[in-house]
Amino acid sequence: MNPSKLTVKKLKPYNPRTLPLVKKFNLLCELNETELTALAQMHENSILLNEQTTFLNQGSHSNKSYIVNRGWAYRYTDLSDGGRQIINFYLPGDIINPLAALTPKTAYSVASITPLELSEFKLEAFINPLITQSRLGLLYGWMLSRLDSIMADQTIRIGRLLAYQRTAHLLLEIFHRLEAVGQTKNNTFSMPISQHFLADTLGLSLVHMNRTLKKLRINNLVHFNADQVVLKDIIKLKKIAEYQAFDLIQTENLLAFLNNKTNPDLKFAYSAA
Amino acid sequence: MNPSKLTVKKLKPYNPRTLPLVKKFNLLCELNETELTALAQMHENSILLNEQTTFLNQGSHSNKSYIVNRGWAYRYTDLSDGGRQIINFYLPGDIINPLAALTPKTAYSVASITPLELSEFKLEAFINPLITQSRLGLLYGWMLSRLDSIMADQTIRIGRLLAYQRTAHLLLEIFHRLEAVGQTKNNTFSMPISQHFLADTLGLSLVHMNRTLKKLRINNLVHFNADQVVLKDIIKLKKIAEYQAFDLIQTENLLAFLNNKTNPDLKFAYSAA
């Protein structure tokens, strides 16, 4: 990693509830003070990265995980013909390399898209709060499971949907993920990536990506202006994309589910003996 | 789940070391008696399923995880046009729904391909051994991370590789995963799935799948006989597929890595306070 592209600083005082990860978790259940403190501790240091900087290299060793506080990042692999496949994006509130401490090698590269503000943490340093405060462990596990769903949806998109559908599907996913951290407004969000990134995510050529976006524009489904995206008809988009993904905000009763997990039985199971 | 298709029985006495999951872990580090006992306990009950039976339904609630002891299963989603996308296969030694206890909904359906022998377990019942015996927790986390890599590879395959490459890539992945549980011999393994399954995995039509397999056969790279697959030139296949996936058996020093994780510092972090 080029040191010139990296700044480490202590975060200035902040309200934990404004942290994207906390916002996301807070949608799922009302966090108490102890939990907020533990999460705040995971955010204690901060890294600032320039845009377009690879900070995790395929095959390298790293036992560090990162919380995205601001900006976008992506995980990818380069191919011999000059092509690139983007595996997934990391948006504010996402965790990069969540199991780093348990794996000897980083399997894919991760780079920033925009200027990026990360909190670096070592899972092993937070294992105790995660397992002793049962709901935090559940939330962490829930998040791992969400990542798995995001990956599965990516497979569905590029495996069986047409370019037009794929694109609608991805826009919907990004919309809902940003919605969960309060970064949408009137079906509008900021998408700071070029068409090249979209193409490399959806397994399309740049040219076809462009034509596909044009078609969505012409059909009055999506409006693009600079990096602002407006989803003009979410219902129709979902129909086109066969979008059936887990909708975070509408998750009927994860709250009830989580509260249920704090029954004595489970407390015993999750708390340190 | 149709009860007629399901049998629950106690497993007859067995040597834990013959269990696929244990075999896989044992390649990574020499398990001690305590660890073997804990793993054996996770295998205490057994479910037998007929072939072609869906046993986890998209959207349903389930807090059960399963270890695959014998047979193949797959996770998939059906599409409105009658199509299907297979997200991943579950082979012996794999864990289905590893975080079930932490998630309110099963996001995708899972079905058996062959007759299937599973061990059902609830994660919460094994949280204590997993966290107090630090290496088991590491191995579980390592496995979650492996699943993530498998999903990422699936994205690379169908996103940026040609049908010919995709097929080679998938065959190599299956080969290495079976190798890890001792189910290969002389570059040969059993693949009990029709071409239809391969097509739905790789995002190809059945017809094109067939032509692609023929091309691999003609080029003398793979030999098919009934459900036996022989990889006749692994080096060349890897080159064709740009296969750079994590090779379990060659994992240079996961053992050293794991042993390192048992230093006093980490013991403290992982063991119950």
Add this chain to the structure above:
DNA sequence: CGCTAGGTTGAATACGCTCAAAGATCGTGG
């Protein structure tokens, strides 16, 4: 003002799909 990165469009090509039909294999029942 000229450079660079990103976006847009046209035209030819190719990879993979659909439709269609014919073999192969296997279990089952007459």
Add this chain to the structure above:
DNA sequence: CCACGATCTTTGAGCGTATTCAACCTAGCG
């Protein structure tokens, strides 16, 4: 033992989505 159906495999032919190649346009920046 053979006939039959079901499932899987194989092959041909025409078509369509997406690719590649090649330009040109636009906006931002030094």
